[in-house]
Amino acid sequence: MNLSARILIMRNIPLLKSLTEEQLLLLAEAAEYRKYPKNKLIYDLGCKVTHVCLIEKGSVKLGMLASCGKTLTKDIVYDGEIFSENVFGSQAISREFAETMMETRVFEIPVDTFRHIVVGNPMFASKVMDIIVARLQNLEERLQNFVFRKAKERIVHFIYRSGLRRGIKIGFNECLIDHGMSHREIAFLTDTSRQTVARIMSELKRENYIHYGSQKGSKILIRDMELLRDYRLAG
Secondary structure, eight states, rough: OOOOHHHHHHHTGGGGTTTTHHHHHHHHHOOOEEEOOOOOOOOOTTOOOOEEEEEEOOEEEEEOOOOOOOOOEEEETTTOOOEEOOOSSSSOOOOSSSEEEEEEEEEEEEEHHHHHHHHOOOHHHHHHHHHHHHHHHHHHHHHHHHHOOHHHHHHHHHHHHHHHHEEEEETTTTTEEEEEOHHHHHHHHHOOOOOHHHHHHHHHHHSSSOOOOOTTTTOOOOOOOOHHHHHHHHO
């Protein structure tokens, strides 16, 4: 991809709207543009942190391994979002892995370039800090859900939040989510089992809160966001 095409794509990414033309040019010149197939590791646990990654198109799972050997999914990152962004601490070794969930196109920005732009642009720095804080809050919320909510409540909460974050409004109050996740991956994010996710998704479909086709399991249609919200709160 040539430089002009990179700048055009980056200019349309909301996260980068606060950058000056000079900073945008610097970012486009320094970044490596890579295409990854589905289920491909972008980096692994223990790797040296050399780049901050910006997704042009696709989705990436961020995770880690617990001491018991279980894989823990920390977050899912989508189009226009960054990961491996917390590069200002003393830790130069990654404590997570990043794996694509579908074919994904990524700009890999050298750490030094990213730091330079953050230091030189307070508005952009504030956005990056908001991302870091939001990820910490999401992990804290998941911990609270695990302690205080039953499995069905956690899964309903996940679907509702996915609708808010990634849903496409259809009709009056319907919402389509193309999350690209298997039941197993949803189970990791909701701290349940694959069998529990499958059972509860079927229940929600029978109760007409959601709909999904047999061949399109990674897409969920929420019938009514307000009804699902009330159902979640009632739980």
